[in-house]
Amino acid sequence: xxxxxxxxxxxxxxxxxxxxxxxxxxxxxxxxxxxxxxxxxxxxxxxxxxxxxxxxxxxxxxxxxxxxxxxxxxxxxxxxxxxxxxxxxxxxxxxxxxxxxxxxxxxxxxxxxxxxxxxxxxxxxxxxxxxxxxxxxxxxxxxxxxxxxxxxxxxxxxxxxxxxxxxxxxxxxxxxxxxxxxxxxxxxxxxxxxxxxxxxxxxxxxxxxxxxxxxxxxxxxxxxxxxxxxxxxxxxxxxxxxxxxxxxxxxxxxxxxxxxxxxxxxxxxxxxxxxxxxxxxx
DNA sequence: CGCCTGCCCTGCAGGC
DNA sequence: TGCCTGCAGGGCAGGC
Ligand SMILES: [Zn+2]
Numbered sequence: 001x002x003x004x005x006x007x008x009x010x011x012x013x014x015x016x017x018x019x020x021x022x023x024x025x026x027x028x029x030x031x032x033x034x035x036x037x038x039x040x041x042x043x044x045x046x047x048x049x050x051x052x053x054x055x056x057x058x059x060x061x062x063x064x065x066x067x068x069x070x071x072x073x074x075x076x077x078x079x080x081x082x083x084x085x086x087x088x089x090x091x092x093x094x095x096x097x098x099x100x101x102x103x104x105x106x107x108x109x110x111x112x113x114x115x116x117x118x119x120x121x122x123x124x125x126x127x128x129x130x131x132x133x134x135x136x137x138x139x140x141x142x143x144x145x146x147x148x149x150x151x152x153x154x155x156x157x158x159x160x161x162x163x164x165x166x167x168x169x170x171x172x173x174x175x176x177x178x179x180x181x182x183x184x185x186x187x188x189x190x191x192x193x194x195x196x197x198x199x200x201x202x203x204x205x206x207x208x209x210x211x212x213x214x215x216x217x218x219x220x221x222x223x224x225x226x227x228x229x230x231x232x233x234x235x236x237x238x239x240x241x242x243x244x245x246x247x248x249x250x251x252x253x254x255x256x257x258x259x260x261x262x263x264x265x266x267x268x269x270x271x272x273x274x275x276x277x278x279x280x281x282x
Numbered sequence: 283c284g285c286c287t288g289c290c291c292t293g294c295a296g297g298c
Numbered sequence: 299t300g301c302c303t304g305c306a307g308g309g310c311a312g313g314c
Binding site: 006075077116157181183 | 305306308310
């Protein structure tokens with residue numbers, strides 16, 4: 001799930017807790033099996049009685065701000081998601097709960113479930129510390145920014161480290177454009193009708209602009225198509241339904257291209273899958 | 283500093 | 299039925 005658009009939708013869901021006071025941030029029993037959470041309950045107890053002021057997003061990161069200096073940097077990894085659930089207990093059908101947050105004057109709890117455990121939920125002493133954290137500091141312009149930052153995008157593509165690479169290999173680089181993940185990488189290239197194997201330096205200016213616009217369209221479409229499920233706060237409960245339906249190429253190897261009927265193929269770039277239509281994408 | 287390779291984890295589908 | 303392999307929407311630490 002979690003690319004920029006999914007993280008943005010998570011943020012929108014979690015906003016209901018802005019202004020709420022923390023009763024407790026509880027590391028689950030299960031979480032104690034893993035080093036990154038083990039023995040850390042105590043340091044999360046400093047949040048007891050504090051109020052969430054704002055939950056913001058930078059790329060695929062969520063930054064939890066409170067009414068005191070400490071900040072929590074949260075990343076969903078591959079499988080992390082927040083579940084907003086009625087009552088004080090974690091429902092039994094949630095298999096991998098790592099964190100549970102209880103709030104004052106709030107009947108619902110927030111549960112961070114993360115099967116593969118690649119997620120992060122880390123405390124920083126100050127907001128500035130988070131901003132100075134290199135992966136945050138180096139993030140490129142956000143792909144959901146309106147208007148899409150075409151100039152910054154084009155400039156970064158001119159950098160030596162990018163110019164000689166295949167375009168399909170660098171779109172995942174969060175320092176280029178923040179928020180693109182492996183699904184929307186393929187989908188953006190498909191919409192732009194650009195072959196993922198094309199070398200960046202061989203892309204014409206109009207193709208780069210088309211790609212930028214396509215990234216913007218694809219990411220926003222993803223947010224919009226998740227909108228209805230957000231309303232009911234069930235974004236993260238496993239029903240991803242609508243978000244997947246409009247995919248043109250991702251995970252469609254062997255199926256026919258909707259546009260030309262040619263077979264969609266899968267290749268591997270930097271150990272990640274890329275899907276595309278050889279006929280439509282030049 | 284930048285770049286590259288491992289590594290962190292569980293679950294699922296498909297082949298045997 | 300079980301066991302094995304490859305694959306999965308991401309990023310980090312450590313070596314050079
Ligand atoms: Zn096609």
